[in-house]
Amino acid sequence: MIAKVRDLVQRNLLVKVISLLTAIVLWLVVMNDQNPSIENNYTIPIIVEDVPSGYKITYSDDHVRIRVKGPRANFVDHDSSDFKARLSLANLKEGSHDVKVEVICPQGFDLLEATPPTVAVFMDPFMEKQFRADLTVTGSPASGKTVADIEQDNAMVTVVGPKSAVETVASVVGYIGLTGNEEDFDLTVPLRALDADGGEVSKVRIHPASTQVHVTLARGLSKKIVKVNPVLGNPVSGYEVRNVIVVPAQVEIAGDEKVIGKLASISTETIPLESTADIKRTVRLQVPAGVTITNPEVTVSLDIEPVGQKAKTANPAAKADK
Numbered sequence: 001m002i003a004k005v006r007d008l009v010q011r012n013l014l015v016k017v018i019s020l021l022t023a024i025v026l027w028l029v030v031m032n033d034q035n036p037s038i039e040n041n042y043t044i045p046i047i048v049e050d051v052p053s054g055y056k057i058t059y060s061d062d063h064v065r066i067r068v069k070g071p072r073a074n075f076v077d078h079d080s081s082d083f084k085a086r087l088s089l090a091n092l093k094e095g096s097h098d099v100k101v102e103v104i105c106p107q108g109f110d111l112l113e114a115t116p117p118t119v120a121v122f123m124d125p126f127m128e129k130q131f132r133a134d135l136t137v138t139g140s141p142a143s144g145k146t147v148a149d150i151e152q153d154n155a156m157v158t159v160v161g162p163k164s165a166v167e168t169v170a171s172v173v174g175y176i177g178l179t180g181n182e183e184d185f186d187l188t189v190p191l192r193a194l195d196a197d198g199g200e201v202s203k204v205r206i207h208p209a210s211t212q213v214h215v216t217l218a219r220g221l222s223k224k225i226v227k228v229n230p231v232l233g234n235p236v237s238g239y240e241v242r243n244v245i246v247v248p249a250q251v252e253i254a255g256d257e258k259v260i261g262k263l264a265s266i267s268t269e270t271i272p273l274e275s276t277a278d279i280k281r282t283v284r285l286q287v288p289a290g291v292t293i294t295n296p297e298v299t300v301s302l303d304i305e306p307v308g309q310k311a312k313t314a315n316p317a318a319k320a321d322k
Contacts, residue, residue, distance in 0.1 A: 050090035056162035060120035070109040124162040139179035148218035161204030
């Protein structure tokens with residue numbers, strides 16, 4: 001029996017092998033004609049995984065465009081939702097990173113291209129920093145009245161946000177409007193975080209976001225115009241300060257005659273000179289007890305130059321302001 005089977009298999013073996021190969025080739029030709037391999041493009045969202053806590057994270061892209069290849073029948077059975085793109089942030093620390101996009105295709109598809117292949121990720125840790133809540137008075141009270149005292153709650157506040165934003169905050173201020181006020185009053189003053197140029201820093205939060213103030217008005221207080229004296233730190237070795245410009249150069253102060261009569265100037269807070277670049281900064285005035293100033297802030301511009309270098313030509317407009 002076994003011999004008969006072997007004889008049957010081996011009889012005309014070459015013809016049988018050729019016939020089998022011919023059948024396979026014909027089947028492949030027919031299948032390729034009926035279900036050819038084609039390409040297609042999809043734009044799919046990037047799924048972010050392994051996100052660490054305590055960071056403000058920004059991405060250069062949130063979608064990826066992919067080019068895939070597969071049998072035509074596969075494209076009938078699948079759409080873009082069946083393709084996945086993943087971005088893992090595991091073990092990433094503060095700073096900028098280029099992270100590879102991992103694309104997962106359904107069975108039967110080949111990934112030809114992914115654009116972009118990587119995503120730029122910036123990891124910005126959240127931080128908090130304490131600031132004094134400074135109050136600036138705007139406008140003038142009723143005729144004959146001056147500000148005798150301002151009491152405030154929440155003298156210290158906390159600024160919270162991404163490190164890159166918090167580090168640009170130079171001061172926290174609130175504005176008290178006095179236009180036409182005749183009597184003492186209470187007010188809720190919203191607080192704003194400002195950078196060194198006086199612009200508002202919008203990407204941070206202030207806790208608490210406002211402060212309660214009580215403004216005491218009085219008659220009979222004296223007023224006086226005094227010079228503003230900028231107080232400067234020590235410049236970097238090998239550099240010196242030139243062309244110090246203060247705007248305004250003089251301010252009006254009010255208070256008891258015995259107090260303000262002794263004052264010829266009001267000093268600013270110390271301005272650090274830790275850079276070799278020119279400086280323009282809004283700074284607070286050091287207001288003595290018993291003295292009020294409508295606006296206790298001035299802008300100080302400084303030219304920082306190497307020792308011995310010829311001085312820059314002063315800005316005529318800046319001189320005019322001075």
